[in-house]
Amino acid sequence: MKYISKLNILFLILVLLLAGMLVLNFYNPPLKTGFYCGVVSVPYDQPILISANSTGEMLYKDNCKSCHKLHAESVGPALSGITERRSKKWIYAFVQNSRGLINKGDTMAINVYNKYNKAEMTSFPTFTKAEIDSILMYIEHSLLYIPEK
Numbered sequence: 174m175k176y177i178s179k180l181n182i183l184f185l186i187l188v189l190l191l192a193g194m195l196v197l198n199f200y201n202p203p204l205k206t207g208f209y210c211g212v213v214s215v216p217y218d219q220p221i222l223i224s225a226n227s228t229g230e231m232l233y234k235d236n237c238k239s240c241h242k243l244h245a246e247s248v249g250p251a252l253s254g255i256t257e258r259r260s261k262k263w264i265y266a267f268v269q270n271s272r273g274l275i276n277k278g279d280t281m282a283i284n285v286y287n288k289y290n291k292a293e294m295t296s297f298p299t300f301t302k303a304e305i306d307s308i309l310m311y312i313e314h315s316l317l318y319i320p321e322k
């Protein structure tokens with residue numbers, strides 16, 4: 174008699190365990206949304222970062238592309254990596270008024286001007302820093318965007 178009740182208890186525990194496992198198996202905790210720390214892989218042929226920055230892309234294509242390429246020399250130098258070569262402050266000043274910088278005697282501006290056969294770059298005095306920033310963001314993200322026609 175004692176033996177049977179022990180067996181019953183064991184059986185009960187087993188059933189409870191199985192039931193618990195079954196419940197856990199079907200319980201999918203909701204995906205947490207919010208801040209994640211990690212690496213998001215971006216497929217090479219899908220420039221999603223660029224489409225997320227369409228103002229910069231538009232400004233670049235309308236105003237800079239005629240003379241600049243991202244990854245190769247054109248009328249002017251390749252602009253990919255420009256923020257590593259030059260400070261933001263310098264870029265703002267140069268884009269807004271390159272002649273002004275050259276006249277002030279800025280050696281970097283004079284050197285690049287001479288290197289490109291003294292072809293004066295169009296000035297964009299109405300461009301705000303925010304607009305130039307968006308162009309720079311587009312250019313920087315172009316590092317992920319390899320093909321260029």
Ligand code: HEC
Nearest residue numbers: 236237240248249250268271285286289291292293294295
């Ligand atoms: C008419 C042609 C032309 C246009 C349009 C033009 N650039 Fe330029 N850019 C040049 C040339 C040529 C140089 C080389 C420096 C010089 O000759 O003054 C240059 C140089 C630069 C430099 C300095 C590069 C370095 O390595 O120091 C930056 C930055 C730049 N351009 C950004 C822009 C941006 C941003 C636009 C669009 C808003 C633009 N350029 C539009 C011709 C142009």
